[in-house]
Every structure is written in C-alpha cells, then in structure tokens.
Amino acid sequence: MVQLLWETVWHFLKRRGLIRACPSDEREAVQKKTFTKWVNSHLARVGCHIGDLYADLRDGFVLTRLLEVLSGEQLPRPTRGRMRIHSLENVDKALQFLKEQRVHLENVGSHDIVDGNHRLTLGLVWTIILRFQIQVIKIETEDNRETRSAKDALLLWCQMKTAGYPEVNIQNFTTSWRDGLAFNALIHRHRPDLVDFSKLTKSNANYNLQRAFRTAEQHLGLARLLDPEDVNMEAPDEKSIITYVVSFYHYFSKMKALAVEGKRIGKVLDQVLEVGKIIERYEELAAELLAWIHRTVGLISNQKFANSLSGVQQQLQAFTAYCTLEKPVKFQEKGNLEVLLFSIQSKLRASNRRLYVPREGCGIWDIDKVRLRMHGDSWRRQNMSGRLPYGLS
Structure with a gap:
C-alpha cells in the first residue's frame, strides 16, 4: 500500500515536471503500470484483480490463475499456506507449466518472483505476453511471405492497416506512435464511424492519444493500458506499446473472423x-x-x-x-x-x-x-x- 501511494505521488509530480526520472526508471514505471492493467484485463474474466504487480504475483495464486485464463488449461492446484516455501512451490508450478509450453525462461527462478524482483517479474510477465498474445499472430501478405518474428508480423500488420493515412508512418513501436495518429488510424481503418481522422493534426499529440484511448475503451471494450504521457515522451517504452497495440490486433482480428463467419452463415x-x-x-x-x-x-x-x-x-x-x-x-x-x-x-x-x-x-x-x-x-x-x-x- 505504501509503495502504491508513493508511485501515485511520483506520477503526479512527474506530470507536472517537478521531478525528472532517469530513462530506465521511467520505462520500468510505465511497464509496471501497463503490465498490471494487462494482467487485470485478463483476470477480470475470473473475478480476480491485483493492485501491485510485484507483490501480488509472489504467492503464485494469481500467476496460476492468469496462466489458466490465457491457456485455457488447468494447472496443478496451488498449495495452501502463507509460508515462503508454499509460495516457492506455487510459483515453481507456474514456471514448470511455461516450460512445458516451450517458453524459454532466461535467468528467472521461483525465488526471483517470490522475492519481488522488479526486473525479473517484469521480464516474466513480458515473456507470458509474448507467448500467449504475440507469438500467435499470423499475417497474410499478398506475396505469401512469412515474417521472421511475431514482433515483425505485428509491425507489418500495423503498416498494412495504416497504409495511405497522411502523416502516419509506422517504423517501430516507440516514436512512430508518439503523435497518436497511428492509434487513430488503426481504429478508423476498422471502424470509420468512431474517428474523424481528417480533423486530427500531428501537432496535437496528447489530444490524439486521449481520443484514441478513450474510443478504444468505450466503444471497443479494450482496457486502457496506456496514458498519453506514457507515449508522448522522448523514448516511449517499446514493450508497453506492443502490449497495447496487440490488443487492437486481437480485437480487430476477432471482428474480421466474426464477419467472415457471419457471411458464411448468411x-x-x-x-x-x-x-x-x-x-x-x-x-x-x-x-x-x-x-x-x-x-x-x-x-x-x-x-x-x-x-x-x-x-x-x-x-x-x-x-x-x-x-x-x-x-x-x-x-x-x-x-x-x-x-x-x-x-x-x-x-x-x-x-x-x-x-x-x-x-x-x-x-x-x-x-x-x-x-x-x-x-x-x-x-x-x-x-x-x-x-x-x-x-x-
């Protein structure tokens, strides 16, 4: 609770320019906030919620529930008990399940998560995002070329969907998204009724980002994983933006699949x-x-x-x-x-x-x-x- 209060004060002071954090600390803070919201967006399906990513994954219960929601499989039941040995056992079961899913866990052990290691906890969540959200991406191109990585496939999808939009040129998952036009273009391509793209200007980045995030949350039901200040910065965090963008990919891909199914039924x-x-x-x-x-x-x-x-x-x-x-x-x-x-x-x-x-x-x-x-x-x-x-x- 004290740590959560401190983070809230820190973000408040940072927004007003009263403190400046080093880039690595800033990226870690954005990642933690984004990953926490991402975890909660999936845990909501089973009535769970976390407040602090580092603290609430330590006993292995929430981690097990998250993996069950994402995989659709049932993991071994966590061991009851509040002692450290029980937490280590539960986290180890979750890590073993990931290894069975052919997920490479580099330098991450159950003790790292139980001890609340910031860097390795973020690394574990990112590995889970990669496995269950990004590696499943498949992009069909006109020449049937296969992209080499899921990240490249997601980038290619973004480029294909935003092609032709003025002043939108997606080359990465960092600075290409700062002005907010790319997010609005993705929404407009699939739901032109929600965004009047012609009225957006590159110079009004915060407004563009706010508009896109609010629209995605209210009309598409996508969890608001980012705030404008998380993107409109000198060096936006790549993993956080990818985590948010992939939610657009899955939503619109599902919408397309439903449309195809609707045509088939029709x-x-x-x-x-x-x-x-x-x-x-x-x-x-x-x-x-x-x-x-x-x-x-x-x-x-x-x-x-x-x-x-x-x-x-x-x-x-x-x-x-x-x-x-x-x-x-x-x-x-x-x-x-x-x-x-x-x-x-x-x-x-x-x-x-x-x-x-x-x-x-x-x-x-x-x-x-x-x-x-x-x-x-x-x-x-x-x-x-x-x-x-x-x-x-």
Whole structure:
C-alpha cells in the first residue's frame, strides 16, 4: 500500500515536471503500470484483480490463475499456506507449466518472483505476453511471405492497416506512435464511424492519444493500458506499446473472423431459402401435373366413341391435337420436375444436409405409377374398341 501511494505521488509530480526520472526508471514505471492493467484485463474474466504487480504475483495464486485464463488449461492446484516455501512451490508450478509450453525462461527462478524482483517479474510477465498474445499472430501478405518474428508480423500488420493515412508512418513501436495518429488510424481503418481522422493534426499529440484511448475503451471494450504521457515522451517504452497495440490486433482480428463467419452463415441461410423456393416450385408443378393426369385418366375411363363418321373425325382431330400439343408439354413438365428434384438433392448433398423427400403422392415415382396406369387404361380401351383413345404412349 505504501509503495502504491508513493508511485501515485511520483506520477503526479512527474506530470507536472517537478521531478525528472532517469530513462530506465521511467520505462520500468510505465511497464509496471501497463503490465498490471494487462494482467487485470485478463483476470477480470475470473473475478480476480491485483493492485501491485510485484507483490501480488509472489504467492503464485494469481500467476496460476492468469496462466489458466490465457491457456485455457488447468494447472496443478496451488498449495495452501502463507509460508515462503508454499509460495516457492506455487510459483515453481507456474514456471514448470511455461516450460512445458516451450517458453524459454532466461535467468528467472521461483525465488526471483517470490522475492519481488522488479526486473525479473517484469521480464516474466513480458515473456507470458509474448507467448500467449504475440507469438500467435499470423499475417497474410499478398506475396505469401512469412515474417521472421511475431514482433515483425505485428509491425507489418500495423503498416498494412495504416497504409495511405497522411502523416502516419509506422517504423517501430516507440516514436512512430508518439503523435497518436497511428492509434487513430488503426481504429478508423476498422471502424470509420468512431474517428474523424481528417480533423486530427500531428501537432496535437496528447489530444490524439486521449481520443484514441478513450474510443478504444468505450466503444471497443479494450482496457486502457496506456496514458498519453506514457507515449508522448522522448523514448516511449517499446514493450508497453506492443502490449497495447496487440490488443487492437486481437480485437480487430476477432471482428474480421466474426464477419467472415457471419457471411458464411448468411450464405448458408441464402442456400436454405433458395432450396426452399425450389422445393416449393417442385411441389407446385408436381401437383399440377398429377391433377392433369387424373383428369386425363377420367376422360379416358369415361370415353364414349361416336357412332357417326363426323363424330369419329372430330374425336380423331381432338386426339391429334392432344398428341401434338398437350401431351409433349406435359412430358416436358415431367422432365422439368426431374431436373428440379436433382437440383434440390445436389444442393443438399453439397451442404451435408438431409436429402429432400417429396410429400406422399408428389414424387417422380408417384407420377410414373399414375402415368403407367393411365397408359394401361388407354391400351385396354384401344383393344376393346379398335380405335385410338386418349392416353400417354
């Protein structure tokens, strides 16, 4: 608590220019503040919070929870107890888990964390950030070149997203961000509704930074890991800026993934609607064709042949018109039905969906069965009368 109070007073006096710290001390202070906020942004998912990075990681409990949140895996349960040996055991379990994750821990032992070593505690947190936030970055370039390191990949991503923005030229993770334009450009590229980039000026750095950080916090839900004075300085801390920038990368990458998934779902829904319309059309045509066949069967069954020459001639003319005009159209409609059914089943197979089963009486086989019965009735009447009846041959 005393140390936290002293740091608050120190930052207050520094902002007003009443004290000047050496660059290394200043960078360490910024790193501690940034890393603390970063840890809390992830611990919030499990209802945890730390106040002092150096003190609150010492017993190994918070460190274990952090690694479980980041990895999605369950670590060995921490040992209960407040003695130093218990803390050493718990921290050692966390470090062992990192080693199993192929994380190289250079000169960091459990005693360094338990003793609250500032430099090595910051180094451990940075190693965790690298492993779970930065090393997972994959950038797709037009020529499919692979970048050599995750840091280079993140820098390339920033350059690609801010290309074309006036006075934005990201060459590093230090001075390239001082005027705040790069942060605003990243937000504007993905959410142009949140930033009016044309109204920002390079000379108004603190305003630009404040605007970007507030927008990211309020509209994107990104934890405010930095303050304007942490960036608008002679030598901004690289690790702190990378830690903040990578949160933009993960947010916008997730937004892109959700957009792609939304398009995929939309495409599936479009396909469902399209297949539904084809099925509706199929059943409509099948019903019409079946109704025609039943009507024709009725005409054939009730057909009475004329006893006069003129009557027979009229029936022959009607039969000729049927054979040349009506019958071919109906056969074409049956062919269209077969094409529609094939199209329906092909689309359903392509999307791994259950095949369509026409309702009873509307299948192609049902139409064929009725058609064969009509065909048989026609031939029976022809054999009985010796004349040409209506019917499908």
